[in-house]
Amino acid sequence: xxxxxxxxxxxxxxxxxxxxxxxxxxxxxxxxxxxxxxxxxxxxxxxxxxxxxxxxxxxxxxxxxxxxxxxxxxxxxxxxxxxxxxxxxxxxxxxxxxxxxxxxxxxxxxxxxxxxxxxxxxxxxxxxxxxxxxxxxxxxxxxxxxxxxxxxxxxxxxxxxxxxxxxxxxxxxxxxxxxxxxxxxxxxxxxxxxxxxxxxxxxxxxxxxxxxxxxxxxxxxx
Amino acid sequence: xxxxxxxxxxxxxxxxxxxxxxxxxxxxxxxxxxxxxxxxxxxxxxxxxxxxxxxxxxxxxxxxxxxxxxxxxxxxxxxxxxxxxxxxxxxxxxxxxxxxxxxxxxxxxxxxxxxxxxxxxxxxxxxxxxxxxxxxxxxxxxxxxxxxxxxxxxxxxxxxxxxxxxxxxxxxxxxxxxxxxxxxxxxxxxxxxxxxxxxxxxxxxxxxxxxxxxxxxxxxxx
Numbered sequence: 268x269x270x271x272x273x274x275x276x277x278x279x280x281x282x283x284x285x286x287x288x289x290x291x292x293x294x295x296x297x298x299x300x301x302x303x304x305x306x307x308x309x310x311x312x313x314x315x316x317x318x319x320x321x322x323x324x325x326x327x328x329x330x331x332x333x334x335x336x337x338x339x340x341x342x343x344x345x346x347x348x349x350x351x352x353x354x355x356x357x358x359x360x361x362x363x364x365x366x367x368x369x370x371x372x373x374x375x376x377x378x379x380x381x382x383x384x385x386x387x388x389x390x391x392x393x394x395x396x397x398x399x400x401x402x403x404x405x406x407x408x409x410x411x412x413x414x415x416x417x418x419x420x421x422x423x424x425x426x427x428x429x430x431x432x433x434x435x436x437x438x439x440x441x442x443x444x445x446x447x448x449x450x451x452x453x454x455x456x457x458x459x460x461x462x463x464x465x466x467x468x469x470x471x472x473x474x475x476x477x478x479x480x481x482x483x484x485x486x487x488x489x
Numbered sequence: 490x491x492x493x494x495x496x497x498x499x500x501x502x503x504x505x506x507x508x509x510x511x512x513x514x515x516x517x518x519x520x521x522x523x524x525x526x527x528x529x530x531x532x533x534x535x536x537x538x539x540x541x542x543x544x545x546x547x548x549x550x551x552x553x554x555x556x557x558x559x560x561x562x563x564x565x566x567x568x569x570x571x572x573x574x575x576x577x578x579x580x581x582x583x584x585x586x587x588x589x590x591x592x593x594x595x596x597x598x599x600x601x602x603x604x605x606x607x608x609x610x611x612x613x614x615x616x617x618x619x620x621x622x623x624x625x626x627x628x629x630x631x632x633x634x635x636x637x638x639x640x641x642x643x644x645x646x647x648x649x650x651x652x653x654x655x656x657x658x659x660x661x662x663x664x665x666x667x668x669x670x671x672x673x674x675x676x677x678x679x680x681x682x683x684x685x686x687x688x689x690x691x692x693x694x695x696x697x698x699x700x701x702x703x704x705x706x707x708x709x710x711x
Contacts, residue, residue, distance in 0.1 A: 285680060285687070286680035286683075446668075448704070452682070456508075459508075461672050462673060462675065463672060472670065
């Protein structure tokens with residue numbers, strides 16, 4: 268006899284400023300988060316997990332920031348991301364040489380569905396990551412992603428527009444938001460159009476000594 | 490020999506939603522915070538301090554929420570508030586019978602300067618509260634308020650537009666924000682136009698078991 272579990276749809280390590288911006292203005296090749304620079308993710312680069320992944324040595328914190336950051340990977344069988352997470356280009360692809368920000372061996376190690384109005388052939392990377400490009404609704408791409416996840420969970424990787432669309436469609440089971448104590452002033456907001464979202468989730472909040480706040484939204488069981 | 494201290498400009502118990510709204514839409518006589526209802530202040534009404542003030546008995550929490558809430562009063566000699574905190578009316582006063590939301594003995598017990606383009610004679614209440622009405626810049630009303638405060642501190646009481654104006658003018662020394670885990674979706678935001686505010690303050694964050702987050706912004710010493 269085997270036990271099965273539902274496949275969850277999860278968002279992890281989703282960083283926003285005090286004023287709710289998940290990315291700044293002016294994304295470019297040199298500035299994936301626009302004028303936000305690295306400020307939304309400094310806490311992340313101080314964790315033991317990230318330092319190890321980037322080959323920066325064995326230092327780094329092993330407290331609450333690291334524990335929350337590490338939940339990103341286990342049990343994930345596929346990621347869905349928006350095109351603006353995949354790259355800074357807009358509109359039709361001028362060429363298809365762009366293979367993401369992450370080098371030849373991206374940290375995903377699963378199929379990744381990239382939502383875009385400009386589809387292109389799939390791209391197979393080292394280490395198990397395969398980028399598939401889809402022009403589809405959240406519901407449709409999620410159905411395909413769940414099949415590709417082999418019974419494991421689906422991660423919604425961002426950016427903010429994609430996370431917001433999945434939240435608005437009530438497709439998210441777990442949302443981990445990290446509030447960073449900066450005021451960005453401009454960019455793309457997470458919370459727009461989500462009035463009353465809190466009614467659908469149990470919300471747990473913990474502040475970290477690093478200064479960030481971890482907020483965990485778990486879908487209420489009916 | 491006496492020691493003197495600078496008069497501080499302080500904001501306390503300033504509640505905002507996850508998406509940064511300090512008040513909802515549609516303020517009216519029955520709904521001082523519009524569609525937000527009481528949701529931004531539920532934590533506040535569960536504190537021992539507030540229950541005692543409202544004559545609700547000796548219950549209520551005496552933990553971090555109460556401790557932060559209580560810092561509102563000591564050392565304050567005057568409050569500055571916006572007209573929308575004083576009342577729901579807009580434009581010229583139709584009559585001057587409105588004397589605030591708080592009954593004949595308001596909780597301020599000091600002079601209160603109400604910023605409005607429609608000045609009217611001062612109103613003296615029981616318990617030491619006197620409402621003065623001023624059509625003035627933040628700098629000018631603060632100068633008058635500091636004189637009236639008798640060497641004590643000045644509280645900026647809100648609403649969000651007034652707090653934002655004083656922050657933009659770099660007149661605030663201490664800002665205590667309470668982030669409540671609800672998504673309001675609409676209303677008046679605190680953070681608009683304050684990009685980079687974090688650079689001027691040391692920021693301490695603590696989460697409360699009640700679910701709210703207390704963020705204390707203390708002006709950096711140069």
